[in-house]
Amino acid sequence: MSIIEVNHLYKQYQIAKRQEGLGGALRSLFHREYTTKMAVQDISFAVKQGEVVGYVGPNGAGKSTTIKMLTGILVPTSGDIRVNGVIPFKERQKNARQIGVVFGQRTQLWWDLPTIESFELLKQVFQISDQRYRQNMTTFSDILGLGEFLHTPVRQLSLGQRMRADIAASLLHDPVILFLDEPTIGLDVVAKERMRTIIKEINRERGVTVILTTHDMSDIEKLCKRMILIDNGRVIYDGELSKIKERFGKDRVLIVDLEGENSGFVIAGTEVIKQEGNRKWLRFNRDEVTASQLIHQISQKYEIKDLTIKDPEIDVIIRHIYEKGIGSQAGA
Numbered sequence: 001m002s003i004i005e006v007n008h009l010y011k012q013y014q015i016a017k018r019q020e021g022l023g024g025a026l027r028s029l030f031h032r033e034y035t036t037k038m039a040v041q042d043i044s045f046a047v048k049q050g051e052v053v054g055y056v057g058p059n060g061a062g063k064s065t066t067i068k069m070l071t072g073i074l075v076p077t078s079g080d081i082r083v084n085g086v087i088p089f090k091e092r093q094k095n096a097r098q099i100g101v102v103f104g105q106r107t108q109l110w111w112d113l114p115t116i117e118s119f120e121l122l123k124q125v126f127q128i129s130d131q132r133y134r135q136n137m138t139t140f141s142d143i144l145g146l147g148e149f150l151h152t153p154v155r156q157l158s159l160g161q162r163m164r165a166d167i168a169a170s171l172l173h174d175p176v177i178l179f180l181d182e183p184t185i186g187l188d189v190v191a192k193e194r195m196r197t198i199i200k201e202i203n204r205e206r207g208v209t210v211i212l213t214t215h216d217m218s219d220i221e222k223l224c225k226r227m228i229l230i231d232n233g234r235v236i237y238d239g240e241l242s243k244i245k246e247r248f249g250k251d252r253v254l255i256v257d258l259e260g261e262n263s264g265f266v267i268a269g270t271e272v273i274k275q276e277g278n279r280k281w282l283r284f285n286r287d288e289v290t291a292s293q294l295i296h297q298i299s300q301k302y303e304i305k306d307l308t309i310k311d312p313e314i315d316v317i318i319r320h321i322y323e324k325g326i327g328s329q330a331g332a
């Protein structure tokens with residue numbers, strides 16, 4: 001049974017054209033011209049209860065627009081959405097009771113109040129029973145380590161503490177679905193890892209379905225079996241993360257550190273996918289060329305200081321897909 005169903009979803013924004021100068025501004029008071037932006041075009045997917053799904057795409061792909069429609073903030077232009085049987089924009093309150101939402105970029109907590117008071121306010125808003133509130137606070141204090149900052153005003157929390165408080169706030173009313181929008185943004189390596197462990201635990205212990213939007217591919221790798229990749233408002237891939245790795249599995253990346261001048265660096269059969277100073281990342285297809293052939297080629301023209309061969313990392317694969325499309329085999 002799917003807990004989220006999205007069918008042929010579209011969202012079009014109307015954007016008012018600005019006319020130049022004072023005359024233009026006056027004219028547009030009486031006659032506004034609009035352009036349209038199709039932010040989401042024919043998106044369909046279904047999510048099963050208990051899944052953790054990565055919703056991924058480049059800037060402006062339509063991720064937030066989709067999430068806003070799933071949470072009921074935006075009304076679709078057309079198409080159908082069911083979140084646990086509810087049409088979000090028609091029954092916003094009912095939907096709000098069954099979902100939790102966390103935005104990495106802003107907090108839902110009251111900035112000037114001690115953290116605990118935000119939780120108490122949410123208890124009132126969602127009419128959470130005393131007993132359930134106490135149980136949840138005990139669990140969250142364990143998992144999220146809330147104890148150390150419960151009485152500190154939100155504005156004084158570190159980003160990692162604030163994110164943990166936001167996650168607790170989003171789960172107080174026992175939602176069955178959690179939308180996480182960039183939950184690790186700005187966190188240091190240790191705090192990121194802690195956040196990922198927490199998300200895993202919440203999913204495992206409480207069976208909460210998680211939709212995760214992130215630009216950090218390590219989040220996806222560590223948390224999601226499935227990834228929905230969108231670009232230009234359309235789904236370009238929906239499936240297991242491991243499959244995408246297999247599909248691009250013929251690729252290897254040769255990282256070379258060169259000595260001296262190397263402008264105009266080109267090596268047949270490879271594509272330079274990244275460079276930092278004299279270090280270059282070259283992608284090649286191991287069915288077409290061997291690493292030793294490449295090394296031989298490079299060493300005839302340049303002096304090699306150091307080299308490593310790697311499978312491409314998932315962020316490199318995804319960046320390649322953004323740039324070249326899903327149809328292309330990396331390195332082709």
Ligand SMILES: Nc1ncnc2c1ncn2[C@@H]1O[C@H](COP(=O)(O)OP(=O)(O)OP(=O)(O)O)[C@@H](O)[C@H]1O
Pocket residue numbers: 013014015037038039057058059060061062063064065066
């Ligand atoms: N309120 C709005 N009015 C007009 N256009 C909008 C509005 N919100 C978003 N857009 C446009 O719709 C497209 C999709 O935006 P959206 O915010 O959904 O992308 P995103 O994938 O979340 O991007 P990011 O990773 O940068 O957050 C973009 O071209 C954006 O400029």
